[in-house]
Amino acid sequence: MGKVTPTPYLLTIDHLLTEEERLTWSAAREFCERRVAPVIEQHYERATFPKELIPEFAEMGFLGSSLQGYGCAGMNPVAYGLTMIELERQDSGIRSFCSVQSALAMWPIYAYGTEEQKQRWLPGMAAGELIGCFGLTEPNSGSDPGSMRTHARQDGPGGDYILNGQKFWITNSPIADVMVIWAKTLDHGSETPVIRGFVLERGMAGISTPETKGKLSLRASMTGEVVMDDVRVPAVNMLPGVRGLKGPLSCLTQARYGIGWGAVGAAMGVYERARQYTLDRVQFDRPIAGFQLTQQKLVELHNEIGKGLLLAYHFGRLKQHGSLSPVQVSYLKRDNVRMALTAARTARSMLGGNGIMGEFHIMRHVCNLETVYTYEGTHEIHTLAIGRALTGLSAFS
Numbered sequence: 001m002g003k004v005t006p007t008p009y010l011l012t013i014d015h016l017l018t019e020e021e022r023l024t025w026s027a028a029r030e031f032c033e034r035r036v037a038p039v040i041e042q043h044y045e046r047a048t049f050p051k052e053l054i055p056e057f058a059e060m061g062f063l064g065s066s067l068q069g070y071g072c073a074g075m076n077p078v079a080y081g082l083t084m085i086e087l088e089r090q091d092s093g094i095r096s097f098c099s100v101q102s103a104l105a106m107w108p109i110y111a112y113g114t115e116e117q118k119q120r121w122l123p124g125m126a127a128g129e130l131i132g133c134f135g136l137t138e139p140n141s142g143s144d145p146g147s148m149r150t151h152a153r154q155d156g157p158g159g160d161y162i163l164n165g166q167k168f169w170i171t172n173s174p175i176a177d178v179m180v181i182w183a184k185t186l187d188h189g190s191e192t193p194v195i196r197g198f199v200l201e202r203g204m205a206g207i208s209t210p211e212t213k214g215k216l217s218l219r220a221s222m223t224g225e226v227v228m229d230d231v232r233v234p235a236v237n238m239l240p241g242v243r244g245l246k247g248p249l250s251c252l253t254q255a256r257y258g259i260g261w262g263a264v265g266a267a268m269g270v271y272e273r274a275r276q277y278t279l280d281r282v283q284f285d286r287p288i289a290g291f292q293l294t295q296q297k298l299v300e301l302h303n304e305i306g307k308g309l310l311l312a313y314h315f316g317r318l319k320q321h322g323s324l325s326p327v328q329v330s331y332l333k334r335d336n337v338r339m340a341l342t343a344a345r346t347a348r349s350m351l352g353g354n355g356i357m358g359e360f361h362i363m364r365h366v367c368n369l370e371t372v373y374t375y376e377g378t379h380e381i382h383t384l385a386i387g388r389a390l391t392g393l394s395a396f397s
């Protein structure tokens with residue numbers, strides 16, 4: 001397939017953006033096209049993550065982008081969302097790396113850490129010198145994180161915590177220097193365990209982070225475990241600012257917000273390629289884009305992308321003004337990821353046999369979006385969260 005030419009969009013948000021937001025968007029697009037696009041397919045096939053790009057992600061301000069200070073770019077939520085579009089237009093695994101670093105590892109330290117903890121880890125993480133991960137899920141605890149078995153026990157008053165357990169499906173864990181781990185915690189003298197967040201560091205005795213092999217989705221992202229066997233963690237490594245499930249769930253709300261934008265990027269990528277392909281591909285003596293059924297598919301893709309973009313923008317401005325609720329983030333993540341997955345499957349069909357080939361960059365998005373549909377709260381769990389908001393009745397229990 002030749003170079004993808006500019007694709008028409010009948011619904012844009014350009015006129016709603018500030019000059020700075022527009023510049024951030026075009027810089028992110030230029031960078032991702034220049035540095036990520038040429039290497040991503042090869043990494044995906046080999047199931048490797050392009051670690052060499054980490055310093056450049058840092059330079060672009062993609063790590064901790066929306067945090068203020070500590071070497072972070074301090075982007076507003078809309079500018080942050082626009083960078084997510086461009087990262088995920090290339091690959092959900094690349095966007096996942098930046099999401100996990102920013103929203104799941106840096107954000108809890110920023111929101112719930114002491115000043116000393118922020119100074120200790122955030123500048124290195126913003127610079128890409130320290131890689132972070134977020135450990136909530138376990139082999140027997142996925143959609144129901146309150147059932148986690150990982151536990152921490154304090155060894156004497158003010159003493160170290162001893163952590164035991166196994167976190168599973170942890171993005172970046174095999175290369176992580178800093179691991180934000182959620183554990184049911186017994187402070188010294190207490191008999192009631194409470195979920196608390198700890199910052200574990202590579203090199204602490206008793207930690208291992210084996211990589212999970214054999215993924216057929218999100219292959220250009222490293223996934224692994226964090227296994228903790230009597231890990232002794234100093235009390236100064238506990239995040240003091242939050243207790244209970246609210247801690248991990250509030251981090252997930254930050255990350256899901258970015259996914260809601262990123263998914264639009266994946267959908268744009270597959271729509272643009274499918275449009276170009278159907279203009280170039282001739283069957284029955286005419287471009288297949290001239291057939292009514294093909295046009296119907298293109299119109300569906302195009303129109304759904306416009307709505308998804310507007311949804312992300314609208315919620316982005318609410319977030320900027322501090323009034324975006326977690327259930328609105330569920331709405332954004334759920335609907336835009338479903339839209340993107342449907343778009344990718346449709347686009348795949350439009351390329352016929354070539355649609356399954358790596359070099360056409362659509363099947364990779366189909367496979368990736370299967371993960372995005374499931375992680376950070378499954379599609380079904382977000383449906384239940386929204387259902388609860390609409391009815392006042394919880395279907396969870």
Ligand SMILES: Cc1cc2nc3c(=O)[nH]c(=O)nc-3n(C[C@H](O)[C@H](O)[C@H](O)COP(=O)(O)OP(=O)(O)OC[C@H]3O[C@@H](n4cnc5c(N)ncnc54)[C@H](O)[C@@H]3O)c2cc1C
Nearest residue numbers: 134135136137142143169170171218375376377378380381
């Ligand atoms: C590639 C990848 C990377 C990940 N990265 C991270 C990470 O960095 N950190 C981390 O902590 N986790 C991570 N996860 C874990 C992810 O968040 C979980 O996979 C997800 O929460 C679902 O949990 P589960 O896989 O155990 O599925 P389950 O919870 O077992 O769910 C299986 C199915 O049952 C459905 N289901 C469950 N309960 C209900 C219910 N009450 N009503 C209706 N349906 C229900 C689910 O929707 C789903 O369809 C990652 C996962 C993947 C695949």
